[in-house]
Amino acid sequence: MKQYTDRELAAFGLDAQRIPKHIAIIMDGNGRWATQKGLPRAAGHRAGVNALREIIRFCSDIGVEALTLYAFSTENRKRPKEEIGVLCGLLIEYFNREIDELHANAVRIRSIGDLSWFPGAVQEAVRNAEQKTAKNAGLKLNIALNYGGRAELVSAMRRAIDAGEPLAEDTLGRYLDTADAGDVDLLIRTSGELRISNFLLWQIAYAELYFTDVKWPDFTREELLRALRDYAGRDRRFGGLKTDGVK
Numbered sequence: 001m002k003q004y005t006d007r008e009l010a011a012f013g014l015d016a017q018r019i020p021k022h023i024a025i026i027m028d029g030n031g032r033w034a035t036q037k038g039l040p041r042a043a044g045h046r047a048g049v050n051a052l053r054e055i056i057r058f059c060s061d062i063g064v065e066a067l068t069l070y071a072f073s074t075e076n077r078k079r080p081k082e083e084i085g086v087l088c089g090l091l092i093e094y095f096n097r098e099i100d101e102l103h104a105n106a107v108r109i110r111s112i113g114d115l116s117w118f119p120g121a122v123q124e125a126v127r128n129a130e131q132k133t134a135k136n137a138g139l140k141l142n143i144a145l146n147y148g149g150r151a152e153l154v155s156a157m158r159r160a161i162d163a164g165e166p167l168a169e170d171t172l173g174r175y176l177d178t179a180d181a182g183d184v185d186l187l188i189r190t191s192g193e194l195r196i197s198n199f200l201l202w203q204i205a206y207a208e209l210y211f212t213d214v215k216w217p218d219f220t221r222e223e224l225l226r227a228l229r230d231y232a233g234r235d236r237r238f239g240g241l242k243t244d245g246v247k
């Protein structure tokens with residue numbers, strides 16, 4: 001839920017009219033962050049969760065409507081068992097520990113992707129968080145877990161066809177996992193990689209892209225503000241000539 005007034009937003013250098021409604025983040029670089037510090041990769045993931053807390057809170061406070069996070073891709077299943085175990089442990093810990101505060105802030109949590117691949121304890125922690133926050137009207141927090149954009153599209157098409165829908169852009173959009181969050185306005189990827197990595201392929205059609213060399217554990221509120229100010233300065237034409245009131 002938005003906590004800041006327009007004047008307070010202005011103090012952050014933000015224009016209330018130019019805050020993206022839907023932000024998506026590829027939280028990359030945890031492993032390299034840790035390795036550079038001579039720490040085990042697990043320490044990087046733990047630091048990544050800490051970074052996440054501040055970002056979710058701030059997005060909620062400035063009135064972002066939806067935040068979709070890439071926490072675990074279908075390709076991440078190829079990682080060593082031990083690292084997957086660490087990530088699963090962090091997910092359980094995160095959902096159990098943060099749920100009360102998220103709920104108090106009216107955040108609505110949903111997972112996207114195939115949760116059934118995860119151990120039961122992860123599924124349970126995620127489902128609990130989803131159920132508890134299902135009726136909240138604040139920030140829509142989508143967490144992509146064992147998610148792939150192509151798989152999401154195929155499944156959306158299957159469901160649309162099974163429901164007897166014509167295959168059209170607006171109907172397909174309604175069958176996506178993020179249907180009620182709409183298109184992505186701003187996609188952020190940390191750690192210097194310039195790739196989409198099969199994330200939200202449909203929803204980013206007209207997203208503004210923001211890449212930074214900062215690794216995810218170092219992505220603070222200040223770094224997010226940098227991205228938001230950059231976004232506010234973009235001229236979003238959606239393929240037309242001009243925006244801002246001109247039809």
Ligand code: FPP
Pocket residue numbers: 027028029030031032033045048049052069070071072076087090091094143216
């Ligand atoms: C990318 O870093 C990050 C991940 C694969 C996992 C992201 C997960 C978290 C931030 C924590 C768990 C999430 C939640 C929602 C609690 P990398 O390991 O690919 O880094 P590297 O490219 O430097 O190896």
